[in-house]
Amino acid sequence: MRLLEARLVLKSPAIVTQRRLERGFVKPADHILGSMLRGAILASLYRAGKLSADDLKREVSEPSLLASPAYPVMGGSRSMPATPFMFYCRSCGASVDLTREAAGKLAQGEELEIELRHDCGEALRPLYGSLVVLEGQRLGRVRVETFRSTSVAIGKDRGSAVREMLFDYEAIAEGTEFWAWVLAPDWLQPGTMEVVVGRGASRGFGWAELSLRPASQPQPGGGVLVAVSPLIPLSSLGWGSCTVALARVFGRVDRLQAGWEYGRGFRPFVEVARRGSLVIASRVSCQPEVMRAGLPTRAGEVWLTGFNSLVPLDEYYMIMRGG
Numbered sequence: 628m629r630l631l632e633a634r635l636v637l638k639s640p641a642i643v644t645q646r647r648l649e650r651g652f653v654k655p656a657d658h659i660l661g662s663m664l665r666g667a668i669l670a671s672l673y674r675a676g677k678l679s680a681d682d683l684k685r686e687v688s689e690p691s692l693l694a695s696p697a698y699p700v701m702g703g704s705r706s707m708p709a710t711p712f713m714f715y716c717r718s719c720g721a722s723v724d725l726t727r728e729a730a731g732k733l734a735q736g737e738e739l740e741i742e743l744r745h746d747c748g749e750a751l752r753p754l755y756g757s758l759v760v761l762e763g764q765r766l767g768r769v770r771v772e773t774f775r776s777t778s779v780a781i782g783k784d785r786g787s788a789v790r791e792m793l794f795d796y797e798a799i800a801e802g803t804e805f806w807a808w809v810l811a812p813d814w815l816q817p818g819t820m821e822v823v824v825g826r827g828a829s830r831g832f833g834w835a836e837l838s839l840r841p842a843s844q845p846q847p848g849g850g851v852l853v854a855v856s857p858l859i860p861l862s863s864l865g866w867g868s869c870t871v872a873l874a875r876v877f878g879r880v881d882r883l884q885a886g887w888e889y890g891r892g893f894r895p896f897v898e899v900a901r902r903g904s905l906v907i908a909s910r911v912s913c914q915p916e917v918m919r920a921g922l923p924t925r926a927g928e929v930w931l932t933g934f935n936s937l938v939p940l941d942e943y944y945m946i947m948r949g950g
């Protein structure tokens with residue numbers, strides 16, 4: 628097993644929607660779910676005859692290939708989810724990053740007071756929830772290029788447009804590049820493959836070139852971590868011989884519907900802390916490779932994947948700086 632870095636470049640527009648919140652809200656995603664990326668890789672290997680149907684069944688009951696969510700690469704820089712302590716000023720465009728200061732205080736159990744007014748007098752707005760890239764010293768908000776289009780299905784019998792089959796979609800533009808961590812079992816080697824993400828593959832949507840290369844060596848360690856994916860805020864995350872005890876999680880908890888798990892026909896609702904949440908780990912006994920790709924969590928009969936991707940704060944900044 629080793630950690631690979633995936634780069635995925637869309638060769639056709641992709642219809643990837645955000646997870647449905649309970650209030651039933653769907654819009655185009657700015658990322659690709661970890662579970663979707665994992666499924667895309669497995670399906671591609673199956674189509675290429677490199678995995679058998681039995682291999683796929685085993686991946687459902689005992690996942691060994693794991694993927695973190697894939698986030699956009701903007702101007703060559705890997706984006707990351709903003710922490711709850713990153714802000715921007717709508718008036719002068721400046722960003723304010725209080726993450727390190729907050730992490731220091733919170734790790735000591737100290738109180739934290741945040742001045743939510745920028746020097747210019749305007750109220751600061753949170754970046755938390757968004758994806759950010761470092762542009763010099765400034766945090767820039769990531770916006771993925773999408774376009775909206777309406778398709779009309781043609782009825783087979785009369786060759787006419789069928790009104791009920793009119794559908795509207797918003798797609799991520801072709802050429803968009805994403806990055807992710809992939810925990811690769813020994814049978815998955817670096818290289819390139821064609822994968823499909825999102826809906827409408829038969830209509831040509833979501834085709835992408837995926838390249839897998841060795842990732843830079845992840846640093847072991849606990850302390851203050853950033854959740855690169857949504858995090859299931861249990862007091863202890865465990866998978867195989869891995870244990871990560873979470874002393875505190877700073878972030879907003881949402882209830883959302885998990886992605887389609889590979890090979891499973893239902894999507895459970897789970898409570899998760901948003902991507903970018905800050906985590907204080909009291910005990911880490913886990914390979915850093917597994918932590919980057921995200922520890923699966925059991926939910927009844929299934930393993931939820933694509934959650935619990937964790938990175939130490941220093942490495943988080945190193946990645947955004949291009950390290």
Ligand SMILES: [Zn+2]
Pocket residue numbers: 716717718719720721745746747748749
């Ligand atoms: Zn300002």
